[in-house]
Amino acid sequence: MAEPVRRTPALDGRRVExxxxxxxxxxxxxxxxxxxxxxxxxxxxxxxxLALPERPKSSAAKGARAALWLGPDEWLVLDEENADLMGxxxxxxxxxxxxxxxxxxxxxxxxxxxxxxVLSAGCPQDLAPAAFPVGAASxxxxxxxxxxxxxxxxxxxxxxxxxxFSDYAxxxxxAAARDPG
Amino acid sequence: xxRDRLPNRRGLxxxxxxxxxxxxxxxxxxxxxxxxxxxxLRIEIAAIVDLRADPQGPLVEEARALGIEVLAGHAVTxxxxxxxxxxxxxxPVGGGAxxxxxxxxxxxxxxxxxxxxxxxxxxxxxxxxEATQRFLPGQYAQACASVGACNGTDALADVLDEAIxxxxxxxxxAGSSLPPKGRGRPKAEGEVWTGGTLGEGPxxxxxxxxxxxxxxxxxxxxDIRLAVREGFRSIEHVKRFTTNGMATDQGKxxxxxxxxxxxxxxxKPVPEVGLTTFRPPYTxxxxxxxxxxxxxxxxxxxxxxxxHAWAETHGAVFEDVGQWKRAWYxxxxxxxxxxxxxxxxxxxxxxxxIFDASTLGKIEVVGPDAATFMELMYTNPWQKLAVGRxxxxxxxxEDGFIxxxxxxxxxxxxxxxxxxxxxxxxxxxxxMEDYLQTxxxxxxVWLTSTxxxxxxxxxxxxxxxxxxxxxxEDIDISADAMPHMSVxxxxxxxxxxxxxxxxxxxxxxFEINVPADYGLAVWEAVWEQGQKHGACAYGTETMHVLxxxxxFIIVGQxxxxxVTPDDAGLTWAIGKKKTDFVGIRGLARPDxxxxxxxxxxxxxxxxxxxxxxxxxxIVEDPKQPVPMKMIGHVTSSYxxxxxxxxxxxxxxxxxxxxxxxTLYVPMPEGTxxxxxxxxxxFDEKGERVHG
Numbered sequence: 001m002a003e004p005v006r007r008t009p010a011l012d013g014r015r016v017e018x019x020x021x022x023x024x025x026x027x028x029x030x031x032x033x034x035x036x037x038x039x040x041x042x043x044x045x046x047x048x049x050l051a052l053p054e055r056p057k058s059s060a061a062k063g064a065r066a067a068l069w070l071g072p073d074e075w076l077v078l079d080e081e082n083a084d085l086m087g088x089x090x091x092x093x094x095x096x097x098x099x100x101x102x103x104x105x106x107x108x109x110x111x112x113x114x115x116x117x118v119l120s121a122g123c124p125q126d127l128a129p130a131a132f133p134v135g136a137a138s139x140x141x142x143x144x145x146x147x148x149x150x151x152x153x154x155x156x157x158x159x160x161x162x163x164x165f166s167d168y169a170x171x172x173x174x175a176a177a178r179d180p181g
Numbered sequence: 182x183x184r185d186r187l188p189n190r191r192g193l194x195x196x197x198x199x200x201x202x203x204x205x206x207x208x209x210x211x212x213x214x215x216x217x218x219x220x221x222l223r224i225e226i227a228a229i230v231d232l233r234a235d236p237q238g239p240l241v242e243e244a245r246a247l248g249i250e251v252l253a254g255h256a257v258t259x260x261x262x263x264x265x266x267x268x269x270x271x272x273p274v275g276g277g278a279x280x281x282x283x284x285x286x287x288x289x290x291x292x293x294x295x296x297x298x299x300x301x302x303x304x305x306x307x308x309x310x311e312a313t314q315r316f317l318p319g320q321y322a323q324a325c326a327s328v329g330a331c332n333g334t335d336a337l338a339d340v341l342d343e344a345i346x347x348x349x350x351x352x353x354x355a356g357s358s359l360p361p362k363g364r365g366r367p368k369a370e371g372e373v374w375t376g377g378t379l380g381e382g383p384x385x386x387x388x389x390x391x392x393x394x395x396x397x398x399x400x401x402x403x404d405i406r407l408a409v410r411e412g413f414r415s416i417e418h419v420k421r422f423t424t425n426g427m428a429t430d431q432g433k434x435x436x437x438x439x440x441x442x443x444x445x446x447x448x449k450p451v452p453e454v455g456l457t458t459f460r461p462p463y464t465x466x467x468x469x470x471x472x473x474x475x476x477x478x479x480x481x482x483x484x485x486x487x488x489h490a491w492a493e494t495h496g497a498v499f500e501d502v503g504q505w506k507r508a509w510y511x512x513x514x515x516x517x518x519x520x521x522x523x524x525x526x527x528x529x530x531x532x533x534x535i536f537d538a539s540t541l542g543k544i545e546v547v548g549p550d551a552a553t554f555m556e557l558m559y560t561n562p563w564q565k566l567a568v569g570r571x572x573x574x575x576x577x578x579e580d581g582f583i584x585x586x587x588x589x590x591x592x593x594x595x596x597x598x599x600x601x602x603x604x605x606x607x608x609x610x611x612x613m614e615d616y617l618q619t620x621x622x623x624x625x626v627w628l629t630s631t632x633x634x635x636x637x638x639x640x641x642x643x644x645x646x647x648x649x650x651x652x653x654e655d656i657d658i659s660a661d662a663m664p665h666m667s668v669x670x671x672x673x674x675x676x677x678x679x680x681x682x683x684x685x686x687x688x689x690x691f692e693i694n695v696p697a698d699y700g701l702a703v704w705e706a707v708w709e710q711g712q713k714h715g716a717c718a719y720g721t722e723t724m725h726v727l728x729x730x731x732x733f734i735i736v737g738q739x740x741x742x743x744v745t746p747d748d749a750g751l752t753w754a755i756g757k758k759k760t761d762f763v764g765i766r767g768l769a770r771p772d773x774x775x776x777x778x779x780x781x782x783x784x785x786x787x788x789x790x791x792x793x794x795x796x797x798x799i800v801e802d803p804k805q806p807v808p809m810k811m812i813g814h815v816t817s818s819y820x821x822x823x824x825x826x827x828x829x830x831x832x833x834x835x836x837x838x839x840x841x842x843t844l845y846v847p848m849p850e851g852t853x854x855x856x857x858x859x860x861x862x863f864d865e866k867g868e869r870v871h872g
Contacts, residue, residue: 002654004675005702008487028698035547035627073627097547097627103696104634121474143474145482163633163697164484164505175474 010106010166020114021177023170026107026158032085034075036096047092048077048085059137059150068137068150076148076160106166110173111156119157121176123149143172227284230255230271260287294437296331301459309452315437316456326351380441394442395435397428402442409446416455419443431460486539487636487700500721503604505540508720518722523822525723529686530823533642533716535707536724538692539700541587541637542606544613546597548626555589555597557621558613558763560746562756566591571666571683574599575746575754576609581767583740583749585609588683590668598668598679602736606632616763635679636700638707641690644714649691652706656680665870674703684870685724687731687863726819729828732783732860739781739816739830745773748832749781750860779813780836783858789826791853793818793846799833803845803852815846821862828862
């Protein structure tokens, strides 16, 4: 089998570091859009090794793997060690739809005490810890593009964005980081 | 309607600029005690004209002390001057001789209306305060408190008391158990509300001239009375009829006066006439605040494909397709667009061309009912499409008109890889999702956009197989194993790939789909192989010409939302045995099956060198008087180097019955003769896609 050709990530080399805010592209990850009825939840959870969340705006994480609730029958499952998520779901043997979107999305990590403010420059959602605590995740908008936002730590967010919109999202984050606090 | 404030003061303090010529005598700092730095502007105030008979208050005293003439019980009844004011006429309110005072500026104040806007926008109900003739916060709808002037509390000392009380109340409500801090409030003095005048000034009696109420929209007292005479009773209607209060100040200077005039004209008390809604913004909002970061490169997202950088370094000229930047053509040194496109078109048919099709919309349709769902969304039959095969699909709206099209590959019994037009990607997904959720919720099928998952590299031309062969692993791409319109999953350049055998050029062709991050490296590898076989990179223009040579439509160019599959010559794409799909009822509508509909045909200009204008109208008889009867229009038109002549597609009434007829395209430079032909200009038998 031929050696795979090189990858060229969309945000290669981009980085913003200013007082109180760091914005960097996340490393590669495997991702699936997982859909399925409630009856399949237990088997899919078992196959993936984490309990698929059932509440809006919530997530479940275990090691390098996480599942973000996006809708009553929809999850974004990602694995930062690039594990085979499609295969794992197939082995569950229950009704579901898994579609590989590892390359459709790219991710941006926004961290630092100003992370919430910088995101609020383009995101109308209430990101205060009371409304959007650690572990909260939701599909929302950032400026003019759709994103999935996930608060991984008190002052760290992961933004999942479609590849061709990532330049816009990163540039807007960059501009927001320059704004006076 | 001058009140007990000097409106110029704020302008002086904020902008350090005065209205009127600065002259000696009056030091403004004396009038601006709150100013941090004394302003070194000197203006002379000719007079303060006050409608009230006996105005009182610290400012009035101050003005008098400074020697400014305060004309109580007077009104300004007119002005003199051309292009700018040079004098004002002042007369007693009760009538009497006017006195002309030379001025170079006249400032007016329309009173002190409590800023109940926030309260009102919180859905609170205002109440009319008869004593002070103003609306004040009445019934609260939300947990809020109004403090100070917005609550009708005028004296600074009272404002502070009220504020402290409201603060303590709020703290208590929030659960604070701390005892109130000292009540000792700062020594405070300030202006006091001393009554005002609403409506038209009494000076109207016996004086000609217009009483302007809304200075921005030029609404006069007469206009408001006219509105009442015309039968407008509610203040909301009076407002809309006169535009009073609809300028950028949102009525802050005019609403109360307009209301008072309307009330007077109706012989009703002010509160009975009603009140218009207080709208945001209360304070001016800059365009900058509204625009935010949405300017320059952040005005709109610019979408680039994974191979964009390669196209850029290889001299591509880009065109905008929605938010996407697409390579339009790749001119070489000395080539203009036509030369570049002609070379690309010929190269593809003689050897091969490589094209970035990544922007094509892609939707993965997955689930046990996937084929059933596809049957409902497209006109074509899908149940019997074998795994590994592709089909050109036509999607209609409910009304029977073509909505989108694209090649669909069946990857598994329960999995379809659907492609859509570039521009149609989001709306086709929404269209499908809409039907799935509202009409077919019983189906076990899910939709996922995969447009951006895959970089799509089209390799078209007789050499296409030779070019990709060294790069493809574990897929047999021989003509027998992988015929036209088939799809395989395997590896290309060592990465997972979905390989389609399909053609939008009419040549033998492949489309390599690889995960987007690998797109650039795979493109480079394909390019390297292509170089060995004389291939070129081509852009969207060549793609358009090649498909037109084959008579393949572009939805949105050769269709306009009023074209049926039959109009476009696609009746073959409708599953004859199907009993249901979106649009099947629409297709049976009388006007959609009537004769005389516009049908897609080819046009050949009698002079092969003449290229028709897209959108040009077509007539039967060019000698008929204007306005001529137009029977159709040109939808696509190009110079075709492969055909050695111009080619065009057109929608023409009864087009298919006119084969061989001569029609005319009247243009400003003269009438162009065209012959109606079939839509296929190159390889009419369609043999080149095979083998």
